[in-house]
Amino acid sequence: MRIVVLAGGIGGARFLRGLKAAEPQADITVVGNTGDDIHLFGLKVCPDLDTVMYTLGEGINEEQGWGRRDETWSIRAEMAEYGVEPTWFGLGDRDYATHIVRTQMMSAGYPLSAVTEALCARWQPGVRLIPMSDDRVETHVVVDTAELGEDAEHPGVRRAIHFQEYWVKHRASVTAHAIVPVGIEEAKPAPGVLAAIAEADVILFPPSNPVVSIGTILGVPGIRDALVEASAPVVGLSPIVGGAPVRGMADKVLEAVGVETSAVAVAKHYGPGLLDGWLVDATDADAVAPVEEAGIRCRAIPLMMTDVEATAAMARAALDMAAEVRAAGEAGA
Numbered sequence: 001m002r003i004v005v006l007a008g009g010i011g012g013a014r015f016l017r018g019l020k021a022a023e024p025q026a027d028i029t030v031v032g033n034t035g036d037d038i039h040l041f042g043l044k045v046c047p048d049l050d051t052v053m054y055t056l057g058e059g060i061n062e063e064q065g066w067g068r069r070d071e072t073w074s075i076r077a078e079m080a081e082y083g084v085e086p087t088w089f090g091l092g093d094r095d096y097a098t099h100i101v102r103t104q105m106m107s108a109g110y111p112l113s114a115v116t117e118a119l120c121a122r123w124q125p126g127v128r129l130i131p132m133s134d135d136r137v138e139t140h141v142v143v144d145t146a147e148l149g150e151d152a153e154h155p156g157v158r159r160a161i162h163f164q165e166y167w168v169k170h171r172a173s174v175t176a177h178a179i180v181p182v183g184i185e186e187a188k189p190a191p192g193v194l195a196a197i198a199e200a201d202v203i204l205f206p207p208s209n210p211v212v213s214i215g216t217i218l219g220v221p222g223i224r225d226a227l228v229e230a231s232a233p234v235v236g237l238s239p240i241v242g243g244a245p246v247r248g249m250a251d252k253v254l255e256a257v258g259v260e261t262s263a264v265a266v267a268k269h270y271g272p273g274l275l276d277g278w279l280v281d282a283t284d285a286d287a288v289a290p291v292e293e294a295g296i297r298c299r300a301i302p303l304m305m306t307d308v309e310a311t312a313a314m315a316r317a318a319l320d321m322a323a324e325v326r327a328a329g330e331a332g333a
C-alpha cells in the first residue's frame with residue numbers, strides 16, 4: 001500500500017510512528033512542512049523535517065518531542081558568552097551537526113530534497129521524507145509592535161516576525177493578525193511530491209497544525225490541486241479535541257485565519273473538496289453529524305497519541321475509513 005502523509009513536526013512524527021507500527025509493509029512518503037525553517041547563525045534549520053527524521057530514526061528527545069536525545073549544550077553556552085542573539089531558539093550540540101551538514105551541502109549546490117535524503121541515509125526513518133519544496137518558504141506572523149513592547153507611542157503599527165520568533169520566543173502570546181508564508185507563491189513542489197500524491201493509495205493528514213504545518217504545505221502551488229485530483233481517498237485526524245489543541249497553541253493561528261478551534265471547523269476549513277474522511281476524538285462525538293452534513297465522512301474514536309499502540313489504532317482507523325471511502329466510490333461508480 002502506498003501512503004502519502006502531509007506532516008508538520010511533533011504531532012506528525014508521532015502519528016507516523018503509529019502508522020509504521022500499524023502497516024509495517026506500507027510504502028510511506030512523507031511530505032514535510034518547511035515553512036517553519038529558519039536561518040540561524042548562518043545555518044539552515046528545518047525543525048519539522050528533523051523532528052520526523054529523529055523521531056522515526058530513534059534519535060529524538062522523547063520528553064521534548066523535538067531535538068536530539070542525550071543532547072549537550074556547549075555551543076549554546078559559548079555563543080551566549082559572546083552575547084550572540086538569538087538566545088531563545090534551542091540548538092544543542094548534536095543537533096548542530098545536522099544543520100552544519102545540511103548547510104554545507106546546500107552551499108555546495110544540492111537542493112533541500114537531496115540533502116534530506118542524504119541525512120535520512122544515516123537515520124533510516126523507514127519512510128521517504130521529502131520537503132514540500134526545495135524553494136525557500138518561511139512563515140511569518142503579522143503582529144502589533146506595541147504588543148512586542150516596541151513603538152508604544154505608535155499604536156496600530158504592525159510588522160511581520162518570523163514564525164519561530166512568534167511561536168518559540170513569544171509562545172504565541174501576542175495577537176497574530178495574519179500568517180504569511182513568505183515565498184510560497186514562487187515555490188514549486190519538490191521532486192517526487194506530485195508523483196507520490198498521484199500514485200498514492202491513501203493520503204493522510206495527521207493531527208498536525210492545520211494552519212502553519214498542513215496549511216503551508218497545501219499553499220505550495222500545485223499540491224492542493226494534486227490532492228483534489230488524486231484518486232486516493234484523503235483522510236484527516238483532528239488536532240483539536242474538546243475545543244482545544246491536543247498539544248501546542250494551534251488555537252492562536254486558527255484564530256488568525258478566522259477558523260474556530262473545533263474539530264468541526266477544522267474539517268470545514270479543509271473542506272469536502274479536499275477531505276473524504278475525518279476522524280474526531282471520542283469526546284467530540286457530537287461533531288460527527290455536522291461534519292457529515294458538510295459532505296465529509298466522519299467517525300469519533302480515541303485520538304490521544306499516548307503510546308505507539310494507541311497511535312497505531314488511530315492509523316488503522318484512518319486506513320479503514322479510506323477503504324470505506326474507496327468502496328463507497330466504487331459502489332457509486
Ligand SMILES: C[C@H](OP(=O)(O)O)C(=O)O
Pocket residue numbers: 007008009010011012048207208209212213214247248249250
Ligand atoms: C506548530 C506546531 O505544529 P505541528 O508541528 O504540531 O504540526 C504546533 O501546532 O505545535
